[in-house]
Amino acid sequence: MKEIKIKNVTIGTGLPKICVPIVETSTDAIMKKITNFNRPDIDLIEWRMDYMEQATDISAMIETARLIQQALPEKPLLATFRTKQEGGEQSLPLADYLNLNLELAKSGYTDIIDLEFFCTEDSKKLSSVIEEIKDTHTTVLLSNHDFQKTPSKEEILQRLNGMQEIGGDIAKIAVMPNTTTDVLTLLSATCEMANKASVPIVTMSMGKLGVISRISGSTFGSAITFGALGQTSAPGQLAVEELSTILHCLG
Numbered sequence: 540m541k542e543i544k545i546k547n548v549t550i551g552t553g554l555p556k557i558c559v560p561i562v563e564t565s566t567d568a569i570m571k572k573i574t575n576f577n578r579p580d581i582d583l584i585e586w587r588m589d590y591m592e593q594a595t596d597i598s599a600m601i602e603t604a605r606l607i608q609q610a611l612p613e614k615p616l617l618a619t620f621r622t623k624q625e626g627g628e629q630s631l632p633l634a635d636y637l638n639l640n641l642e643l644a645k646s647g648y649t650d651i652i653d654l655e656f657f658c659t660e661d662s663k664k665l666s667s668v669i670e671e672i673k674d675t676h677t678t679v680l681l682s683n684h685d686f687q688k689t690p691s692k693e694e695i696l697q698r699l700n701g702m703q704e705i706g707g708d709i710a711k712i713a714v715m716p717n718t719t720t721d722v723l724t725l726l727s728a729t730c731e732m733a734n735k736a737s738v739p740i741v742t743m744s745m746g747k748l749g750v751i752s753r754i755s756g757s758t759f760g761s762a763i764t765f766g767a768l769g770q771t772s773a774p775g776q777l778a779v780e781e782l783s784t785i786l787h788c789l790g
Contacts, residue, residue, distance in 0.1 A: 541737050543708060545615040545650050545678060548582050550709065551739035554790050555756030555764045556582035558617060559779055562590045566603045573610055575768060580783035583651075583763065584611060588620040588639070589627040595635065597642050604648035617680065618643050619653035625684040633659055637668050644677040651678040651709070656702050669706040680741070681707030689714040689721035689744065695728040703738050709762070711741035715774075716748045725752055726759050733760020746774045753777060754785045 542551040550556055559581050563569045569586075576584060586607060593599040607616055620639060621627030631639065636658060643649045652672050659665050669679050681702035690698075695712060702710035710732075716722045725744040729752075732740050739762035744752040753764050753775060766782040777785075 541739065543678060543739055545583075546613060548615050551762045554786050555761055557766050557779060557782060557786070558583040558585050558763050559766055559768050560585040560587050561607070562587050564590050564592050566593075566599070566606065569603065570606060570610065572769070573607065576611055576614065578779075580779055581614065581766075581768070583615045583617055585617040585619055585653075585765070586649075587628075588618060589622070589629050594620065594629060594639075595631070597639060600639065601643060601646045601648060604643055604646060608648045615650040616648070617651040617653060618649040619682075621653075621684070622655060622658070625655055625657075625682075626686045637664075641668060641671055644672040644675040647675070649677060651680050653680045653682050653711075654707075656681045656683045656698065656705075656707075662705065666705050673706070673708070678708045679706065680709040680711055681705070682711040682713075684713045686715050686745070689716050689724055692724050692728045692731075695725065695742075696732055699728070699732045699736070699740055699742075703736060707738060709739050709741060710736070711763075713743045713745055714749075715746060716744045719748065722749050722752060725749070726755065729759045729761055739763070743775075748775075750775050750777065754782065754789060757786070757790055 542549050563572050623630040640652050644652050672679050683698050699710045722744045729742040741763045742761045756764055766779040767776045768779050
């Protein structure tokens with residue numbers, strides 16, 4: 540599995556990197572919250588843009604990204620607008636969604652942009668946007684989220700391979716288990732993909748049933764895990780303190 544270095548963080552080697560989401564709804568609330576984020580057990584920051592009241596105001600979003608980078612200059616910033624279709628707080632028309640991500644990349648204030656793999660059925664359009672974002676020297680994380688079920692192992696592998704083939708720098712999938720077998724399906728797919736992938740992969744089985752997937756990246760090959768500092772952004776997230784402790788024990 541290929542490694543990616545962003546600032547002082549190397550993704551794809553060593554312990555899974557801990558990423559903590561910002562889920563505040565305003566810039567002022569974000570700036571108050573992130574005073575607690577400058578700590579060694581947090582590797583990356585995910586800014587969940589879909590929580591923002593000003594999500595449609597690109598200038599305001601760019602300014603917020605600038606302020607986050609200014610406050611946490613050593614932490615790679617992952618900018619994510621999670622659409623309602625994939626478990627987010629709101630949706631945007633496709634053109635607006637793609638434009639928001641592209642303009643943030645062009646601003647230079649984000650290190651990683653999350654693009655939903657299924658945001659469009661037009662693979663040429665998706666490929667073009669990926670290339671435009673990468674041309675700004677911004678890393679592209681392609682993602683897919685299923686809050687209802689766990690697809691088959693073959694389908695999980697197909698999606699991760701598709702993300703890699705179309706140009707994603709990091710490939711991420713999050714699924715919902717309904718049985719313990721579902722968790723094993725996700726872990727088995729992770730292990731197989733990690734052994735042959737040319738990009739870092741990020742996987743998780745959500746909810747209480749899937750918590751083991753959030754702490755076993757060193758064993759199965761998931762390069763990033765998401766922890767919470769306060770409010771969670773997905774079911775099954777652990778607090779940063781306990782997540783860091785467990786990862787080092789298992790490391």
